[in-house]
Amino acid sequence: MRALLPFACATLSLCAQAPKPAVVFDEAFFAGDRRAILEGCADRARAIKPKDAMYLAECGRAYLAAMDLPRATEAFKEAESREAKDGQVLRLIAQAWLRHGYKSEALEGYEKIAVRDPKNKEALAQTAVDLAEVGLANESERYMGLVASLDKDGWERFLAFGRALLVAGQRKKAAAWFARAAALKPNEEKLFLGMARAFAETQSLM
């Protein structure tokens, strides 16, 4: 019996060290457990490109969707440490938190954009749209105000923001941004088409 003990221990130790069976990404896998798919695909993306901050942030979102909070947090931290002043990376991280219901982490993340990359119109405008879409109208307008002060002629951003407010049922607020865009570009057909589509597509929500 005693002679068997070291053998059993060695076998157990070998088993623990054995690599996980390679995941086969076939049809059955993709029809299977959602968490396994999320982690499997995110791991694979990360293994191919482990140092890109954008990918790290998006892998973090996948881990968060798989409810793997420690790995998500680790990926976000790594992304942030690589590109601490990149508004797009900071926005991806904040958006991931927002989409999975971590409101305070999200708001904290979005605020980092305003502090660290205050002239990034695109990231700030996307922030405003993200927040409008989930019904945080006042917070979103604060960010859109920053965008408007940086880019007074940004009718495309005003249109996108108005649309997000419309989808969220904020008709009065949406009207103000549409009017602002229309005053800026009264002869831009893409603006009027964009507004036509926004009203056509959101009719059922009203």
Place this chain on the structure above:
Amino acid sequence: MRRLARCLLALPLCSQALFCQALDEASFRGDARKLAGACADRARLLRPKDAKMLAEYGRAFLAAGEKAKAEDCFQLARIEKPKDADVHRLIAVAYLRSNFRAEGLKAIADMQVADPKDKNAFTRAAVNLQDAGLPKEADALMERAWILDPSDWQNCVAYGRSCLRRGHRDSAAKWFARASQAKPQEERMWNALALAYADHGAEPS
């Protein structure tokens, strides 16, 4: 006579000016259907000949309940670019979104005749059909797009995503497996697959 001609020429400009005046904040709070139609009218006045834009105006008119105006736009769009698959697809989307299924499917058939090799238009149309609740037709069209280029992982992911958001998990699995086989060393593909599941297939923002 000259005066009359001048008046007639000035009419569109007058209507344009009136519309401009009316476009203040209050006007955007009005009836959504009327606003959709009014904005489409205005856009059409500014750019009346672009085929894709015409198809889009038609979509807004259809949503606004102005079917005759919509069909007029669609017809002009077809005349302007008869061989452009995407124009036919846009017409199909307009019909499908307003629940005119037969007309939508007819436009999809026209699309395949107009340009039988436009795999990207076919994929977009397959996504549109899936979103309109026509999975069989969508699958058949996507199969056609895939045969044209089995290495196009982006198209497989886009279609798989639409299957996922409509709750067709088995179908999604088939297309995601095809995407992963097409380009197994492409990190963007793995990322796109992960995000598709993270978002439950919602349209990417």
